Amino acid sequence: MSAVTSLTSLSFLHRASSPRTTSLPAIAPSLSYPRVCTKLASTVTCCSSSSSSSPSLSASVNGGVERRTVSERSAIRLGLPSKGRMAADTLELLKNCQLSVKQVNPRQYVAEIPQLSNLEVWFQRPKDIVRKLLSGDLDLGMVGLDTVGEYGKGSDDLVIVHDALGYGDCRLSLAIPGYGIFENINSLEELAQMSQWSEERPLRVATGFTYLGPKFLKENGVKHVIFSTADGALEAAPAMGIADAILDLVSSGTTLRENNLKEIEGGVVLESEAVLVGSRESLTKRNGVLDTTHEILERFEAHLRAIGQFMVTANMRGSSAEEVAERVLSQPSLSGLQGPTVSPVFCKSSQAVQADYYAIVVCVPKKALYKSVQQLRAIGGSGVLISPLTYIFDEETPRWKELLSKLGL
Incomplete structure (x- = not known):
């Protein structure tokens, strides 16, 4: 019109x-x-x-709308x-x-x-x-x-x-x-x-x-x-x-x-x-x-x-979870929502189970995704997995x- x-x-x-x-x-x-x-x-x-094309269910009172209980x-x-x-x-x-x-x-x-x-x-x-x-x-x-x-x-x-x-x-x-x-x-x-x-x-x-x-x-x-x-x-x-x-x-x-x-x-x-x-x-x-x-x-x-958020997971060698976390947090794109999650990856070697690797999980925004992968690699990360977040x-x-x-x- x-x-x-x-x-x-x-x-x-x-x-x-x-x-x-x-x-x-x-x-x-x-x-x-x-x-x-x-x-x-x-x-x-x-x-x-x-004008309204649908019927009104409430009457007008003093120029306002009468509210239903x-x-x-x-x-x-x-x-x-x-x-x-x-x-x-x-x-x-x-x-x-x-x-x-x-x-x-x-x-x-x-x-x-x-x-x-x-x-x-x-x-x-x-x-x-x-x-x-x-x-x-x-x-x-x-x-x-x-x-x-x-x-x-x-x-x-x-x-x-x-x-x-x-x-x-x-x-x-x-x-x-x-x-x-x-x-x-x-x-x-x-x-x-x-x-x-x-x-x-x-x-x-x-x-x-x-x-x-x-x-x-x-x-x-x-x-x-x-x-x-x-x-x-x-x-x-x-x-x-x-x-x-x-x-x-x-x-x-x-x-x-x-x-x-x-x-x-x-x-x-x-x-x-x-x-x-x-x-x-x-x-x-x-x-x-x-x-x-x-x-x-x-x-x-x-x-x-x-x-626009992605979960990045990678494996990294380290002497302890704290030492790995320090390396991860030294990179500006790897701080995550509250910080990285670091947990041991147990491997069986010579009949003994030991933690030679640690898994790092961190959330990163889409715009910083590739930079985050580069930074993980630079500090020894490998096997990098990426998945989008839903909630x-x-x-x-x-x-x-x-x-x-x-x-x-």
């Missing part, structure tokens, strides 16, 4: 609430279209409600993205952690993870996962941090359980044209200080982030700004005269550059990647949710820590302690 087409969603709210129609003079060719506007101090914020169901519910790259990467992570999702029919929105008893998997749009965490219809969810920020609106009931799942990396960033009056504008401060912006002619920003966008610019002292809700190809909005700037998710920045747009210093709202998020009320009050979360968290942590379990995952602290437990 183009940015122009998506702006028509504002007309529904216009008929419902009858706001005034605002016609804005523009630097580029402009459009006059209805907006629902709220004036806060010297900031003019324009926003619209989002924890006793209304017994099953633990985990919300996963239903489509797109985020959905595929989420399923892949779960599979790599021995938590494969079993879905009998791909058209069904409910599934299970056999390894986790009493847990239901619900496939939802990312924004609906956050909304249903707040309403009590879900207990846990896996979405992007940007989605949590935008649709969670800073709610204290949302608790980040794991903040770095290793995929979905992007940033929410403000971008402006690289030409015209913006050619020499390279920072958010310079953009805010441009003399063109006033109450009658505010900076126009096209975005789908109508909570994070206004909040960010207000906190950074940008006055005289108006937001238009738009989805899809936002990069076209400045060239079409619909907006002066856009606020959108950026990965590599290639699409921005190909549309003559540029990011500016201080214009990054947040760095985002996939996270595991939970409902505070569910984690503290619903039976079994905290235990299930602990298992999921430990599996995630063990797998993610092992990514590295700590005595207790640090994120579990952090979660308990957040919950006050």
Whole structure:
């Protein structure tokens, strides 16, 4: 959907609430279209409600969400993205952690993870996962941090359980044209200080982030700004005269550059990647949710820590385990996670069993693998074996302690 087409969603709210129609003079060719506007101090914020393709299970109360009581169901519910790259990467992570999702029919929105008893998997749009965490219809969810920020609106009931799942990396960033009056504008401060912006002619920003966008610019002292809700190809909005700037998710920045747009210093709202998020009320009050979360968290942590790590095993002659350990630790790439494991290798010679060799086991990152092999050889290592690691379990995952602290437990 183009940015122009998506702006028509504002007309529904216009008929419902009858706001005034605002016609804005523009630097580029402009459009006059209805907006629902709220004036806060010297900031003019324009926003619209989002429609949902899935039915809502909770009623709206005073603009918020009515939360279900924890006793209304017994099953633990985990919300996963239903489509797109985020959905595929989420399923892949779960599979790599021995938590494969079993879905009998791909058209069904409910599934299970056999390894986790009493847990239901619900496939939802990312924004609906956050909304249903707040309403009590879900207990846990896996979405992007940007989605949590935008649709969670800073709610204290949302608790980040794991903040770095290793995929979905992007940033929410403000971008402006690289030409015209913006050619020499390279920072958010310079953009805010441009003399063109006033109450009658505010900076126009096209975005789908109508909570994070206004909040960010207000906190950074940008006055005289108006937001238009738009989805899809936002990069076209400045060239079409619909907006002066856009606020959108950026990965590599290639699409921005190909549309003559540029990011500016201080214009990054947040760095985002996939996270595991939970409902505070569910984690503290619903039976079994905290235990299930602990298992999921430990599996995630063990797998993610092992990514890119290899176990290197070699044999080495030595007079004692201590003497061999000293030689190994003299090499910078052989320190391992906590140090090398050195154990005797018993050989039978002349009817006697003796330890002529010692086995060294050490974990090394992939980028230092070949250097580690060279260093082992240099100090007398032989028979070097290398195998990738699948999991590295700590005595207790640090994120579990952090979660308990957040919950006050």
